[in-house]
Amino acid sequence: MAGKLAKLLSDLKEPEALEYVEKALAKGSDPMGLLGEAKEGMNIVGQRFASGKYFIPELVFSGEILKSIVQMLEPHLKKGEEAERLGKVIVGTVAGDIHDIGKDLVVFMLDVSGFEVTDLGIDVSAQKFVDAINNTGSTVVGLSGFLTLAFDSMKETVDAIAKAGLRDRVKIMIGGGQIDEQVKSYTGADAYGKDAMEAVTLAKGWIGG
Amino acid sequence: MEKKWEEMSPDEKQEAQFQKLLAPKDPEGNALKFQSPEAEANYKASIIRIKDAVQLIKTPDRVPLALTPSMFPFIDAGLTIQEAMYDTDKTVAAFRKFIVEYKPDMHIGAAQVGPGKFFEILDYKLYKWPGHGVAPEHSYQCVEAEYMKPEEYDILLMDPSFYFRNFYLPRVFGALEGFQMLPPFTGILEIYGVALNFIPFGLPPVQATYKALFEAGAEAIQWATAILGLNGELTSLGFPNILGGFTKAPFDTIGDTLRGTRGIMMDMYRQPDKLLKAMEALVPIMIGMGIGAMQQTGNPQIFIPLHKGADGFLSDEQFKKFYWPTLKAVIVGLIEGGCVPWPALEGHWDSRLKVIQDIPKGKTMWMVDQSDMTKVKETLGKNACLMGNVPSSMLRLATPDEVKAYCKKLIDTAGKGGGFIMMNGAFFDEAKPENIKAMVDVTREYGVYK
Numbered sequence: 001m002a003g004k005l006a007k008l009l010s011d012l013k014e015p016e017a018l019e020y021v022e023k024a025l026a027k028g029s030d031p032m033g034l035l036g037e038a039k040e041g042m043n044i045v046g047q048r049f050a051s052g053k054y055f056i057p058e059l060v061f062s063g064e065i066l067k068s069i070v071q072m073l074e075p076h077l078k079k080g081e082e083a084e085r086l087g088k089v090i091v092g093t094v095a096g097d098i099h100d101i102g103k104d105l106v107v108f109m110l111d112v113s114g115f116e117v118t119d120l121g122i123d124v125s126a127q128k129f130v131d132a133i134n135n136t137g138s139t140v141v142g143l144s145g146f147l148t149l150a151f152d153s154m155k156e157t158v159d160a161i162a163k164a165g166l167r168d169r170v171k172i173m174i175g176g177g178q179i180d181e182q183v184k185s186y187t188g189a190d191a192y193g194k195d196a197m198e199a200v201t202l203a204k205g206w207i208g209g
Numbered sequence: 210m211e212k213k214w215e216e217m218s219p220d221e222k223q224e225a226q227f228q229k230l231l232a233p234k235d236p237e238g239n240a241l242k243f244q245s246p247e248a249e250a251n252y253k254a255s256i257i258r259i260k261d262a263v264q265l266i267k268t269p270d271r272v273p274l275a276l277t278p279s280m281f282p283f284i285d286a287g288l289t290i291q292e293a294m295y296d297t298d299k300t301v302a303a304f305r306k307f308i309v310e311y312k313p314d315m316h317i318g319a320a321q322v323g324p325g326k327f328f329e330i331l332d333y334k335l336y337k338w339p340g341h342g343v344a345p346e347h348s349y350q351c352v353e354a355e356y357m358k359p360e361e362y363d364i365l366l367m368d369p370s371f372y373f374r375n376f377y378l379p380r381v382f383g384a385l386e387g388f389q390m391l392p393p394f395t396g397i398l399e400i401y402g403v404a405l406n407f408i409p410f411g412l413p414p415v416q417a418t419y420k421a422l423f424e425a426g427a428e429a430i431q432w433a434t435a436i437l438g439l440n441g442e443l444t445s446l447g448f449p450n451i452l453g454g455f456t457k458a459p460f461d462t463i464g465d466t467l468r469g470t471r472g473i474m475m476d477m478y479r480q481p482d483k484l485l486k487a488m489e490a491l492v493p494i495m496i497g498m499g500i501g502a503m504q505q506t507g508n509p510q511i512f513i514p515l516h517k518g519a520d521g522f523l524s525d526e527q528f529k530k531f532y533w534p535t536l537k538a539v540i541v542g543l544i545e546g547g548c549v550p551w552p553a554l555e556g557h558w559d560s561r562l563k564v565i566q567d568i569p570k571g572k573t574m575w576m577v578d579q580s581d582m583t584k585v586k587e588t589l590g591k592n593a594c595l596m597g598n599v600p601s602s603m604l605r606l607a608t609p610d611e612v613k614a615y616c617k618k619l620i621d622t623a624g625k626g627g628g629f630i631m632m633n634g635a636f637f638d639e640a641k642p643e644n645i646k647a648m649v650d651v652t653r654e655y656g657v658y659k
Binding site: 012014054055056057060061064096097098099100101123147148149151152177178179180182183186195 | 337342343344347348350352353470471474475477478479521522523524527556600601602603605606607635637638639640
């Protein structure tokens, strides 16, 4: 059963959720327990987004409430306590493209769905993706891009991953405004997703969980 | 006796606008000299074709063809985007070549490139452009941020122009920081103390801002003379540009560049009443922006790029509460002012069609990017001309035969009975020239109405 904080957060009751955390901390509640509840709340938000009940404003707003909660909890948390993650995913907007809204949503949804996400940011060179695969051991790579120029940057990134001998170690998904099946074939990616939920479905299909 | 403009109905205003387009003038106000009788005939045939497609009264002789590239003509001419933004002669030559080669019934000119030096003079921060944050061969891209702070709605509501001048503009143009020091002009009254209002104009930061403005203005005139001159030349060659200007949906005005996507979505939860009030306050401003542009250019089409109403951004309820009412008010206001609103459904809009179809019939044209065109035709298409839907990915990656097959299907479905203009679905950069040609050829051949 979802705890009180999970419910307040997933129902987007901002003042109530923050007040609850403040009072709980004052009463000496376990901060790790509260963090766990907050994560559970975010999971519910993710499920509601997946089922079409919530849309982007709810993701953005719940993320903002979570940020405030984490800020309140942080001074009370011990370092190094991290829950088990499903698997590692790298996400970034490809070289030449600086659009981040879609990419951020994918990062957000993967994170609340339990993946450990390395967000490389925007205008990411092929080499940075290669380095990140080597450094993190991630098995899924998400390439984001909004412009038609991104088609070529995505292809170059996939090629660079292959050239580095890492193509068999990772599954590659792409997404963005003008991405479709044709672009997927052109770039040599394994799949494309229309929205952040499809990114989660693809990652779960490849990693499990 | 001829009716006065103010006494005309929207129908009469629209008709008068199209009649004006059929008798184009040169900059001195005389009848425009076409370069050949054939050019004149082509020009007029194109205007009538578009008029018929928009009004939904008569089926046009064939499906009109519009081409509205972003950077394609310049990339195709071997220019980098940086060259196109800084060398207007090359920009003009490349765009002329593009239009003369593909001969569309309608284009929107080469203003999309923008004058790089002008942006430099004003230290524009809202975009990154070649040499200023992106590579020479890449297009400019918007930098979204909260340029308007959440607590500033009251100032925006009280006096939008003051807000833009003293708060928004200094944040997006580095060279306009001096504007922050200016007083509200509405305080300039009477004689007592009136001179005090003018003290800021004597201060160095304000004077530096005005110096930059004078330079930017000179640069803008130089650039606009070349770009608008090209439009005139292309008209005389028989190729109309009937774009009057642009305006925006109030939700996007706030969500794109004032508060940003994240900011406006927070406001929907934290201060929905202020957001709604601000959007209502923007309605007459957005209408005025379109009508003003039409009066300046003499062209009735007012482009409205639509962003955050697309599928997936908002729920149906949120769309109906926050996005559509003020957009509809803008569209209706433009129609009443004699404009032909031209909203662009960027991305997918399948879930919104039933709502947005509720508009006056035969008064608008809608650019469709990736929505299901059959569904669009059955809904919005009953009341409005549709255009676009040839995907950017297809123009870039498909074979000419695939493009032809896709366009044929569009003509058969969206083009059925008229009310359709063949066009790219999004403003395209990279594309195969042979695919543009395929789209053009199939429209001319297969698009003829029998």
